Amino acid sequence: MQREAAAVLAGSGLKLNFKLRSDSVTGDSYDDLVLMSFHGRCLMDSFPPVMDERGPYAFAHTINGEVQPFAVVECDRVQKSVKKAMWGKDFKQGDALMGRALGRVVAHELYHILAKTDEHDHEGITKKALSGSALISDSMQFTPHDLEKLRAAHLATN
Secondary structure, three states: OHHHHHHHHHHHOOOOOOOOOOOOOOOOOOOOOOEEEEEOOOOOOOOOOOOOOOOOOEEEEEEOOEEEEEEEEEHHHHHHHHHHHOOHHHHHHHHHHHHHHHHHHHHHHHHHHHOOOOOOEOOHHHEOOOOHHHHHOOOOOOOHHHHHHHHHHHHHHO
16 A cells, blocks of 8 residues: 555655554654544455445545545455456455555545545546456556646645
């Protein structure tokens, strides 16, 4: 998940530093801090899906129309969507595909938070709805337009 989120964000010039709640951060300070919580089971089971489940897979909190640096990822929804898209040998690499999917969901939410927008694009990782197939596809990136929004937002805050 961390590797995929970093790969998707690579063109933006932003660097990710993941910390777990259990990591000791006493005395540390951060210029740009985003908190994400993960709900449900964030691992892939090896059996096929039982039902179709569509997003939203995650959401960033907003207050009075302003996107806040807090997000929630619904792992169970991601897992169900990914399982529906898996076929044959995909189940042998289920954990890796789940990590890829979660990395893309995290990157999507980080876009909203860092670019301070709730807008979606018609293509790329910032589409309003991402299919399970898209979440586990070989490649998924930001559009050049979305990368520019991230860069501009990053420069404005630094």
